[in-house]
Amino acid sequence: MESDALWKTTQLTLDRVGPSTLVDQIARHVEVAIAEGALRSGARVPSWRDLAAQLGVARGTVRAAYEKLIDRGLLVAAGSAGTRVAGHLPPAVTSLGPEAEALFPEDFHYRPPQPLVFQMGVPAHDAFPATLWARLYRQWVQSTSLRTGYSDPRGLSELRSAIASHVALARGIECSPEQVIVTTGFRGGLGIALRAIDAVGRQAWVEDPGYPATRYALELSGVHPVAVPVDSDGLVVERGCELGPRAALAVVTPGQQAPSGVALAEHRREQLLRWASARGAWIIEDDYLAELHLSGRSPSALASGPGADRVVHIGTFSKTIAPMVGIGFVIAPLPLARRLIEVATWLSAPPNAALQLALTAFLRDGHYLRHLRRMRRLYGQRRRCLLETLERLGASAARPAGLSVLLPLPTGYDDQRLALDARAADLGPTPLSPWFAAASRSQSGLLLAVANVHERKIDQDCRRLLGMI
Ligand SMILES: Cc1ncc(COP(=O)(O)O)c(C=O)c1O
Structure with missing residues (x-):
């Protein structure tokens, strides 16, 4: 049986009475082997026939398990070269492996003290109702009967x-x-x-x-x-x-x-x-x-x-x-x-x-509803301003994507590398490709959140970003 020597298929045992199907169990074993690094990118997995014989299951069962993993971008069918672990694994899998230096979840845990321009997942820094919030918080800290217990x-x-x-x-x-x-x-x-x-x-x-x-x-x-x-x-x-x-x-x-x-x-x-x-x-x-x-x-x-x-x-x-x-x-x-x-x-x-x-x-x-109304208006203005600026600078493929603007990149473009380079220049775009589960279907692009886009700086920030592409 030719497969990566690190993966001990002999340790693969199936539970034939539990609630999980044989297909799911086999798929899970292979997935864990990939996540733990026992099966590396490019490694060949056992053929359906070999693994089915070893496990005492129908070939179709192993095939169905592999197809699930192919669908999720973990395996690729390489014709006569067999089935192999995908070269570019979805981030959720690579991040569990020993080479977990990957951008995910590291990228998502990147938290500068103040949001960077284009950074997703944060509100407008300049519109946080700080004075009101401090008053409400102080009031309760001072008066609360909830100090202990x-x-x-x-x-x-x-x-x-x-x-x-x-x-x-x-x-x-x-x-x-x-x-x-x-x-x-x-x-x-x-x-x-x-x-x-x-x-x-x-x-x-x-x-x-x-x-x-x-x-x-x-x-x-x-x-x-x-x-x-x-x-x-x-x-x-x-x-x-x-x-x-x-x-x-x-x-x-x-x-x-x-x-x-x-x-x-x-x-x-x-x-x-x-x-x-x-x-x-x-x-x-x-x-x-x-x-x-x-x-x-x-x-x-x-x-x-x-x-x-x-x-x-x-x-x-x-x-x-x-x-x-x-x-x-x-x-x-x-x-x-x-x-x-x-x-x-x-x-x-x-x-x-x-x-x-x-x-x-x-x-x-009633502060919350008022705040939501203000934020919707502000983000709407900032999104318009960002789209207009990108259009003016020649990035006319940019389009709205919720509270962000999506800037598509050519297929195969390394958007994760670009996002890291941008970060070094204090810009916080989010790469699009990790949002796709399967590398085979993934698209390259940058998500530019609008919350912390400022009119007076937007031209300069967009020029700097576009200059890196
Ligand atoms: C779709 C979506 N759900 C949930 C969250 C996270 O929410 P929380 O910070 O409350 O965990 C985010 C953060 O970016 C998100 O984009």
Whole structure:
């Protein structure tokens, strides 16, 4: 059997009675071998025949497992040269391996004290309501009776009520405060949701392209992401059914897809909700950008209508206020909300109580809705200004992509290298290619976030960036 000597296929044992299929188990073993570096880029994996004989399974089973990995860009079929580990592995896989110097997740953890121009994932630095926020925070630190002891693991009841009122108004979600669990942002919510719905070892649909950290977080949690293509109507649900027929959940950004900015079309919403209901699957609705639509009204949340009993809605104040505030929330149907509370109580901790109280006042007294209105206006102006400048400087292929502008690059262009070079020049564009799960489908480009673009400097910043391409 000719394959990379480091990969001991003899250690590959299958569980024939457990819930996971043989195909999934074989695919998972190969994936782990790649992630751990036992199978390196270019290494040949055993032929279907050899591995099937060794494992005592049908050849078709091994073939189906390899096809899954080919689909995800981990393996490539090389004709008579057999099947090999892909030369350019998706970041979520390489980052687990010994050569984990990779750009991901390093790139996503890059946090300069002040945002760089074009940096994604941060709000406008100059528009943060610092004076108001400091007053609210100080007020609660001084007066709070919560200085000692533990605070409610679900989040403070005042904040859960304020969030329930806000989402009813702004996102159309009717829920009681008992269904709201306050978390440390989207990540905190995702972590407890994956545990509460017992997702380990199961498949989860993710958007392709989609927020790379979600794929990475699923992998870290032992959940197998299945990349489902996104088109101009959002997630292509039929492809999800073909690619991940046994998926137990889907993690989606229906309000404003990251990074394309499209909203999930009505017919796709219905299909997705029908799929979840028929399969008893969960939809995790990542509402990160939904309140910051720059053209028209935000679509209502998936958790707001019929079928919401299969939706776990995760909101965050990271982009709308600031990641430093570190507060988000999960809203789930009641039976699941109870399980989420259990998980949150024993496996995570609520955010700082004084910050929760400051946020409560910010929401309750109308500051938040005002702030959202201001931010939408500001980001709309900044996006227009960036697009006009790029057009004037000859980059006419640039187009809006949510709160960013996408600058496409020629196929095969190393956008990650370019982003690193730009960073050395204090510019913070995000490379597009890591947002694709499979290298074979990935497109090259730069995402230029508009939040910290300044009119007086934009010409110079765009010229510097374009000069590097
Ligand atoms: C689509 C999407 N979801 C979630 C997050 C992260 O949210 P949080 O900071 O609350 O974990 C981001 C951050 O960039 C994002 O782009």
